[in-house]
Amino acid sequence: MITDFTELNRLMADTLKKAIPRLKTVDVMPDELADSMQTPAVFIDLESFEPGKRLSGGRNAHECAFAAYCVLSTRTKNHEAQIKNMAAAVAGKVHGQRWSLSDAVALPSRIAAMPGIFKEDAHGLACWVVTWDQTVYLGEEWAPDDELGDGFWLKGCHDHPHRLEDFPK
Numbered sequence: 001m002i003t004d005f006t007e008l009n010r011l012m013a014d015t016l017k018k019a020i021p022r023l024k025t026v027d028v029m030p031d032e033l034a035d036s037m038q039t040p041a042v043f044i045d046l047e048s049f050e051p052g053k054r055l056s057g058g059r060n061a062h063e064c065a066f067a068a069y070c071v072l073s074t075r076t077k078n079h080e081a082q083i084k085n086m087a088a089a090v091a092g093k094v095h096g097q098r099w100s101l102s103d104a105v106a107l108p109s110r111i112a113a114m115p116g117i118f119k120e121d122a123h124g125l126a127c128w129v130v131t132w133d134q135t136v137y138l139g140e141e142w143a144p145d146d147e148l149g150d151g152f153w154l155k156g157c158h159d160h161p162h163r164l165e166d167f168p169k
Helices: 005-019 079-094
Strands: 025-028 041-051 060-073 109-115 125-138
Touching: 005 025, 005 041, 005 060, 005 079, 005 125, 060 079, 079 109, 079 125
Parallel strands: 025 041
Antiparallel strands: 041 060, 060 125, 109 125
16 A cells, blocks of 8 residues: 555665666656766656546545656767667566555556656766556555444344344354
8 A cells, every 4th residue: 555656656766776786876756966876877757647547445546657767878888779778678677567566556558668858957868768657546445444333234034134143053
């Protein structure tokens, strides 16, 4: 269960960090770009969302569009080919991922990769963006109380209801 996108973004970053150990930096998209960063780097961002089809359980469904910004220094040898390989590796790890939240996140769909711009003023960085759609269910799922009131009542061949415990085993 998750109640907001913060935990999900952190799980995404942690999963990619473990799955692709060659990445030097994996994090959620920063508000401000640091003066320097270690590349290769991946930054996760929730690009947009809209209400999704509500299922039972009381959780709110959101149809989300996510992006993983793959960033590589242009000083890297053969950086044009390497950034594409990096994006392919990230896309491959996104495929089938529920980020350890199988009951709160549907399988990703429409996974794609394309050239991108990491930050307008970030010179010396090559960027490809891996995008995907994923349904996320936020909130606590409704569960019945531990106490079920006064039990189950059955109405059968008699005109008045009987408690389940009244019937022989």
